[in-house]
Amino acid sequence: MQAAKPxxxxxxxxxxxAYGLLIPSLIIFILFMFWPFMYTIYLSFFDWNMVKxxxxxxxxxxxxxxxxxxxxxxxxxNTLLYIGLLLIINLIIPYILAFVLDIVLKRFNHLYKGAIFxxxxxxxxxxxxxxxxxxxxxxxxxxxxxxxxxxxxxxxSKLDGWVIVVxxxxxxxxxxxxxxxxxxxxxxxxxREVIEAARxxxxxxxxxxxxxxxxxxSATGIYVFIITIVQGLQYVFTPIKVITQGGPNYASSNAIYxxxxxxxxxxxxxxxxxxxxxxxxxxxxxxxLEFKFVERGIHYEN
Amino acid sequence: xxxxxxxxxxKSYGKTEVVTDLNLTIQKGERLIxxxxxxxxxxxxxxxxxxxxxxxxxAIYMDQQKVNHLPSGKRNVAMVFQNYALYxxxxxxxxxxxxxxxxxxxxxxxxxxxxxxxxMLQLKEYKDRLPKDLSGGQRQRVALARAVVKQGDYFLLxxxxxxxxxQLRVSARKExxxxxxxxxxxxxxxxxxxxxxxxxxxxxxLMYKGKLQMVDTPDNVYHRPANIFTATFIGxxxxxxxxxxxxxxxxxxxxxxxxxxxxxxxxxxxxxxxxLAFGIRPEHIDLSKIPTPNSLKGHIxxxxxxxxxxxxxxxxxxxxxxxxxxxxxxxxxxTVYIKPRADKIHMFNQQTTDSIGYPKSLNxxx
Amino acid sequence: xxxxxxxxxxxxMIFIGxxxxxxxxxxxxxxxxxxxxxxxxxxxxxxxxxxxxxxxxETFFNSLNVVKIVSNTFIIATTVTLFKVFTSFxxxxxxxxxxxxxKNMLYFLLISTIFIPFSVTMIxxxxxxxxxxxxxxxxxxxxxxxxxxxxxxxxxQSMKTIPISLIxxxxxxxxxxxxxxxxxxxxxxxxxxxSTGIWFFILSWNEYVWPVLILKTVDHYTLPLALQxxxxxxxxxxxxxxxxxxxxxxxxxxTLYLLFQKYIIGTFASSGIK
Numbered sequence: 030m031q032a033a034k035p036x037x038x039x040x041x042x043x044x045x046x047a048y049g050l051l052i053p054s055l056i057i058f059i060l061f062m063f064w065p066f067m068y069t070i071y072l073s074f075f076d077w078n079m080v081k082x083x084x085x086x087x088x089x090x091x092x093x094x095x096x097x098x099x100x101x102x103x104x105x106x107n108t109l110l111y112i113g114l115l116l117i118i119n120l121i122i123p124y125i126l127a128f129v130l131d132i133v134l135k136r137f138n139h140l141y142k143g144a145i146f147x148x149x150x151x152x153x154x155x156x157x158x159x160x161x162x163x164x165x166x167x168x169x170x171x172x173x174x175x176x177x178x179x180x181x182x183x184x185x186s187k188l189d190g191w192v193i194v195v196x197x198x199x200x201x202x203x204x205x206x207x208x209x210x211x212x213x214x215x216x217x218x219x220x221r222e223v224i225e226a227a228r229x230x231x232x233x234x235x236x237x238x239x240x241x242x243x244x245x246x247s248a249t250g251i252y253v254f255i256i257t258i259v260q261g262l263q264y265v266f267t268p269i270k271v272i273t274q275g276g277p278n279y280a281s282s283n284a285i286y287x288x289x290x291x292x293x294x295x296x297x298x299x300x301x302x303x304x305x306x307x308x309x310x311x312x313x314x315x316x317x318l319e320f321k322f323v324e325r326g327i328h329y330e331n
Numbered sequence: 332x333x334x335x336x337x338x339x340x341x342k343s344y345g346k347t348e349v350v351t352d353l354n355l356t357i358q359k360g361e362r363l364i365x366x367x368x369x370x371x372x373x374x375x376x377x378x379x380x381x382x383x384x385x386x387x388x389x390a391i392y393m394d395q396q397k398v399n400h401l402p403s404g405k406r407n408v409a410m411v412f413q414n415y416a417l418y419x420x421x422x423x424x425x426x427x428x429x430x431x432x433x434x435x436x437x438x439x440x441x442x443x444x445x446x447x448x449x450x451m452l453q454l455k456e457y458k459d460r461l462p463k464d465l466s467g468g469q470r471q472r473v474a475l476a477r478a479v480v481k482q483g484d485y486f487l488l489x490x491x492x493x494x495x496x497x498q499l500r501v502s503a504r505k506e507x508x509x510x511x512x513x514x515x516x517x518x519x520x521x522x523x524x525x526x527x528x529x530x531x532x533x534x535x536x537l538m539y540k541g542k543l544q545m546v547d548t549p550d551n552v553y554h555r556p557a558n559i560f561t562a563t564f565i566g567x568x569x570x571x572x573x574x575x576x577x578x579x580x581x582x583x584x585x586x587x588x589x590x591x592x593x594x595x596x597x598x599x600x601x602x603x604x605x606x607l608a609f610g611i612r613p614e615h616i617d618l619s620k621i622p623t624p625n626s627l628k629g630h631i632x633x634x635x636x637x638x639x640x641x642x643x644x645x646x647x648x649x650x651x652x653x654x655x656x657x658x659x660x661x662x663x664x665x666t667v668y669i670k671p672r673a674d675k676i677h678m679f680n681q682q683t684t685d686s687i688g689y690p691k692s693l694n695x696x697x
Numbered sequence: 698x699x700x701x702x703x704x705x706x707x708x709x710m711i712f713i714g715x716x717x718x719x720x721x722x723x724x725x726x727x728x729x730x731x732x733x734x735x736x737x738x739x740x741x742x743x744x745x746x747x748x749x750x751x752x753x754x755e756t757f758f759n760s761l762n763v764v765k766i767v768s769n770t771f772i773i774a775t776t777v778t779l780f781k782v783f784t785s786f787x788x789x790x791x792x793x794x795x796x797x798x799x800k801n802m803l804y805f806l807l808i809s810t811i812f813i814p815f816s817v818t819m820i821x822x823x824x825x826x827x828x829x830x831x832x833x834x835x836x837x838x839x840x841x842x843x844x845x846x847x848x849x850x851x852x853x854q855s856m857k858t859i860p861i862s863l864i865x866x867x868x869x870x871x872x873x874x875x876x877x878x879x880x881x882x883x884x885x886x887x888x889x890x891x892s893t894g895i896w897f898f899i900l901s902w903n904e905y906v907w908p909v910l911i912l913k914t915v916d917h918y919t920l921p922l923a924l925q926x927x928x929x930x931x932x933x934x935x936x937x938x939x940x941x942x943x944x945x946x947x948x949x950x951x952t953l954y955l956l957f958q959k960y961i962i963g964t965f966a967s968s969g970i971k
Contacts, residue, residue, distance in 0.1 A: 404871025
């Protein structure tokens with residue numbers, strides 16, 4: 030039996046056909062992903078308003094302006110706050126819950142997974158509208174219930190900090206379920222024998238989580254970490270656009286919304302492009318750091 | 332029903348060479364078994380015939396035509412895979428006929444061939460079932476039927492019986508031989524199981540580490556092994572092989588000597604070989620509790636019960652020998668005298684490990 | 698191994714609490730959408746319609762060309778889904794069953810598109826769609842979305858489970874790639890194709906960020922854009938109508954999800970495991 034040998038060459042002689050099969054996807058990606066990426070880099074060196082027939086080359090001027098603008102720092106600070114909140118709500122909590130459901134509870138897991146995933150199929154515009162009413166600080170249900178306890182609902186859409194918390198919660202309503210089932214599947218994929226052996230040895234649950242489950246599911250953990258940051262920030266765009274338009278005074282704007290705002294509200298494509306490129310650079314840096322930091326763990330899975 | 336020829340075929344994956352300088356002719360209509368341990372290159376060889384693997388260098392000829400670049404589908408090859416490779420979403424009849432329908436074989440011809448195959452392999456009553464509803468043996472027969480109806484010139488089998496249990500394997504291999512006797516395609520069969528090889532083969536091609544070791548009939552592979560690898564791979568328990576010093580009419584182990592028959596002494600003298608390895612199969616050793624002329628002295632280490640005989644493991648001057656005996660009177664720690672039968676011995680060159688041949692008078696010994 | 702009840706019961710309570718938080722807004726919206734505005738406003742905590750009415754839905758149908766908007770949404774979601782599944786299927790097939798130069802590099806490149814933020818590509822794409830004269834049209838929304846890295850990833854995952862010998866048997870029967878794809882691979886990865894397709898449909902149905910850039914005329918709007926018109930930061934004077942639009946927007950995705958829940962969860966669970 031030679032099953033272990035990699036079946037390296039699958040079809041003889043016609044490997045070139047693979048390129049043909051990839052062409053449709055490649056065309057779309059090149060046209061609408063890679064080329065625009067390059068073009069945005071190009072635009073970041075020009076002063077333009079999307080309408081003028083000529084673009085004026087300004088070198089690094091856009092970057093200088095963006096980096097000296099206090100709004101940029103406010104927006105990047107907001108972005109960090111969003112990232113922190115999104116990671117707590119959509120990585121740490123579902124990770125623990127996936128562990129608890131799979132290792133500790135075991136029962137009702139289909140029911141729980143099904144119900145928890147449900148909001149993931151609903152539009153964030155719907156989510157935004159539902160929560161704007163539910164959390165309406167004057168007459169919404171949440172305000173009334175808080176009123177019974179003599180607590181005044183903060184007028185969150187007008188308050189720095191609060192507005193980010195609420196928009197993060199609305200976004201999490203959609204993201205949580207997807208992250209949860211992905212993490213659950215990964216925890217569920219860990220060999221039962223390993224966990225049972227540890228339990229027979231009387232290892233406490235929290236140690237099982239940190240010493241066995243976390244390292245053995247770390248590849249998925251990293252995937253969810255990245256997706257939460259990259260896609261989470263894009264998801265937040267919707268409630269920002271629908272509910273606050275970045276306000277009050279940029280208090281709820283994040284890097285992606287701000288780039289949109291610069292381009293399509295203020296028509297400063299150069300600023301927008303420079304912001305996007307900076308954001309992308311920070312993302313890439315973050316991803317590289319994270320890969321370096323947890324690289325050890327990746328090999329355990331599968 | 333045509334011949335397959337390998338000429339200086341090499342196959343490598345990156346830097347690892349899996350088949351080295353293979354020269355082999357598979358005659359038309361014969362059953363050739365490619366035998367060898369895991370990773371010896373036998374499956375790769377089979378897959379090169381099927382066109383599922385490229386040839387790195389050298390040439391393969393099928394029916395006198397060079398096929399290195401001929402796509403699989405044009406080689407008229409039927410193949411049975413180890414995991415049977417049945418289409419899980421098609422029932423038995425669709426699995427068997429799918430290839431024929433694609434090839435646009437006329438419907439009545441498909442029907443004729445299929446019914447013959449279903450009959451022969453007793454699959455009639457299962458023809459509407461999906462593979463998942465069949466037993467391992469039935470799946471194997473479906474895979475066989477699918478290959479048979481193709482009526483290709485070449486019939487390739489990659490460990491076709493290794494997923495069956497021992498009893499089924501015996502009946503399945505009889506069935507296989509029966510089918511081949513009917514259709515007489517050129518059949519190449521890969522296995523690591525020597526019993527399968529001995530029972531099915533017209534000829535066995537033994538491979539080891541990518542190199543062809545010996546190609547011959549099962550009898551010759553067993554009784555006239557071409558080298559030490561062949562001698563020890565075939566037969567269970569394996570042949571005893573030890574280096575010896577050659578003296579004019581005897582051979583010396585560490586300190587004891589064994590007198591050779593006149594034929595063997597003469598043969599060794601004629602070949603002029605000096606550093607030899609001596610080989611004897613366990614079933615060709617006579618045991619005795621008392622000293623007998625021309626025997627070696629040792630003691631018994633342990634005895635294995637094989638049902639119809641006993642495997643007796645002995646220590647003779649620090650070497651482990653195995654003999655087979657029908658008697659159960661051999662006990663551990665006892666002294667034993669062993670006597671290899673003079674006409675059953677084998678001699679190999681220590682360096683090349685090749686056999687030095689056999690005395691003329693013994694050449695048709697079996 | 699048994700788990701102590703004193704441990705499990707509080708955790709079950711936590712799960713039930715989370716499920717209530719997650720699903721309650723949906724139930725609430727459905728209830729309110731059948732209530733008159735005044736009732737909803739005065740009895741904010743009671744979401745059960747005591748005097749059920751369709752007036753919110755009527756208001757929506759009377760104020761906008763709803764049929765047009767729903768059909769826009771449907772055309773976009775269907776076209777995008779069909780193309781994405783098709784292009785992803787071809788690409789996944791190439792990645793699984795072929796060995797070619799640059800395979801790993803290309804795969805990495807395609808998958809990396811998942812991590813490119815929207816803001817990086819929005820200006821050039823907007824300009825390109827405008828230059829093509831597709832601004833303010835459903836085709837402008839559709840065009841950049843005809844391929845998807847997530848689809849390639851999911852279908853590749855699924856195709857990798859097919860034993861290579863099945864394909865080899867087909868090759869020995871002289872089957873070409875189109876036949877192998879259609880008659881062997883497709884039937885075997887049907888569950889993954891179905892759930893990926895449903896997922897794309899739902900995503901596209903809910904899509905907001907890109908259509909809001911491209912679509913300007915209300916008649917060209919999709920449902921999420923129409924819904925957005927009913928939002929005002931003050932909570933709105935017509936929030937019961939907004940709830941009705943919300944219900945219409947989410948009814949298709951929810952139905953699809955409830956019908957194909959097992960497929961979808963199974964496929965997505967595997968998406969994180971590389």
